[in-house]
Amino acid sequence: MSDPEVVVSAPGKVILFGEHAVVYGRKAIAASLDLRTHLEVHLLPDSTSVTLELPDIHLSKTWQVADLAAARPTGDVDLKNPSPPSDQYLAALHRLAGTDADNTDTRSLALLAFLYMYTSIHTTARRCPAGRFHASSQLPPGAGLGSSAAYCTALAAGLLTMCDVITRQEGKNGADTTWGKDDLEVINSWAFQGERLIHGNPSGIDNSVSTFGGAISFKSGEISAFKSVAQLKILLVNTKVPRSTKVLVQGVRDRYNRLPAIMEPVLNSIEEISCTCEKVLQELGSPTVEIKENTQGKYYQVLEELVDICQCLLNAIGVGHPSLDKVSSITSKHGLHSKLTGAGGGGCALVLLRPDTAADVIDKVTTELRDCGFDVWETAIGARGVSQHS
Structure with a gap:
C-alpha cells in the first residue's frame, strides 16, 4: 500500500438483443458501454478515518478506522474466491452503514457494498488504511445500464490493488492498463458479491461485462465472451x-x-x-x-x-x-x-x-x-x- 493514489474505472453495459426472451432460455447479447464509473483512492497515512464520497447520489460518509477494523470478519477470508457475508457479519455492516436489512434505497445499498469489500479485503492487513474514496459516474442510476455493477467493479479493482491482492499495473507513457485474466477473475468475483448485496440474486452478467469489457452472449445461465467485437x-x-x-x-x-x-x-x-x-x-x-x-x-x-x-x-x-x-x-x-x-x-x-x-x-x-x-x-x-x- 505504498502508492498514495489508485485511480480505476469500469464501464456500464447495454443489452443489444434478447431482452425478456432470455427469461425463457433464449440467447441474449450484452456489451460494455463507454460510459464509465471512476474511482479515486487517496490514502491518508496520518488520518484515522475513512471517507466515501458519491456525489452523483449526494452521499458522503465518514467512519473511524478503528470501527471498520472491529467489523472485519473473524474467520478466514479467501481473497481470491470471496463468499457472501454471514448474517452476523451483515448485521455489523448494517450498523456501520446506519441502515437496517429492510432498507433498499440506493444510498444504503452503495454504503453496504463498500463496507463489505473494504472490511473483507482488509481482513489480512495488519491495519486498515485511512483514506478517501471518491466515485463518480457517467451512468444514470436505475436506468438498466449497469451502474451498480460498474460501481462494484471499480471498488473491487481499487481495493484489491491497494492491498496488493492483484498485480499493480504500470502503463507506459501514461497509458491506461488492465489486468491479466486471473486477476480479472478475482475482480469479477468480488464485484459479483457486491452486486448480490445490492440486487439479491443477480445473473452475474452486468459485473462480467463491466470487468472484461467487449461483448458477451448469455443463455440459460451460461456466459460466453466474444473473441472479438466491433466497437459500434x-x-x-x-x-x-x-x-x-x-x-x-x-x-x-x-x-x-x-x-x-x-x-x-x-x-x-x-x-x-x-x-x-x-x-x-x-x-x-x-x-x-x-x-x-x-x-x-x-x-x-x-x-x-x-x-x-x-x-x-x-x-x-x-x-x-x-x-x-x-x-x-x-x-x-x-x-x-x-x-x-x-x-x-x-x-x-x-x-x-x-x-x-x-x-x-x-x-x-x-x-x-x-x-x-x-x-x-x-x-x-x-x-x-x-x-x-x-
Whole structure:
C-alpha cells in the first residue's frame, strides 16, 4: 500500500438483443458501454478515518478506522474466491452503514457494498488504511445500464490493488492498463458479491461485462465472451420514464401463459436476432477479416434490420411505450434505427450510428430528442473493461 493514489474505472453495459426472451432460455447479447464509473483512492497515512464520497447520489460518509477494523470478519477470508457475508457479519455492516436489512434505497445499498469489500479485503492487513474514496459516474442510476455493477467493479479493482491482492499495473507513457485474466477473475468475483448485496440474486452478467469489457452472449445461465467485437457508435437515449422491471416481466409471462403458441415463435425470432448479431459483431471486429468499405455497409444494413425487427417483436410481447415510439419516430425521420434496451416500458433506447453518419444528422437527432425531455449521450459499445489509470 505504498502508492498514495489508485485511480480505476469500469464501464456500464447495454443489452443489444434478447431482452425478456432470455427469461425463457433464449440467447441474449450484452456489451460494455463507454460510459464509465471512476474511482479515486487517496490514502491518508496520518488520518484515522475513512471517507466515501458519491456525489452523483449526494452521499458522503465518514467512519473511524478503528470501527471498520472491529467489523472485519473473524474467520478466514479467501481473497481470491470471496463468499457472501454471514448474517452476523451483515448485521455489523448494517450498523456501520446506519441502515437496517429492510432498507433498499440506493444510498444504503452503495454504503453496504463498500463496507463489505473494504472490511473483507482488509481482513489480512495488519491495519486498515485511512483514506478517501471518491466515485463518480457517467451512468444514470436505475436506468438498466449497469451502474451498480460498474460501481462494484471499480471498488473491487481499487481495493484489491491497494492491498496488493492483484498485480499493480504500470502503463507506459501514461497509458491506461488492465489486468491479466486471473486477476480479472478475482475482480469479477468480488464485484459479483457486491452486486448480490445490492440486487439479491443477480445473473452475474452486468459485473462480467463491466470487468472484461467487449461483448458477451448469455443463455440459460451460461456466459460466453466474444473473441472479438466491433466497437459500434450509438446514441443512448434515456426517456426518464420510470418503469418496474418486475411488472414488465410479469406482463410478458401473463401474455405467454395466455398465448403460448403465438409467443413461442416470437421468442424464437428474438433469439435468432441475437445469434445473427453475434456473428456480425465478431466478423466486424475480427482482426483477421478484411472489411472493405462496401462490405462494412452490408454488415451495418443487417444490424439496422435487426434493430427494427427486434423493436417490433418487443412491442408485440408488450414491453413498448409511447416514449420509445417517439424515439423511433424521430430517429427514423433522419434515416437512423433505434430499439429499446433493457426492460422496456420507458427506460432507455439505443440508436445505431454508422461510421459515416454525418455529424449534423447526429446533432439534429440529439436536439430533437432532448427537446422531448430525454437525456442523450453519444457513446460506443464494446469498450474496454475495468482499467487502471496513471
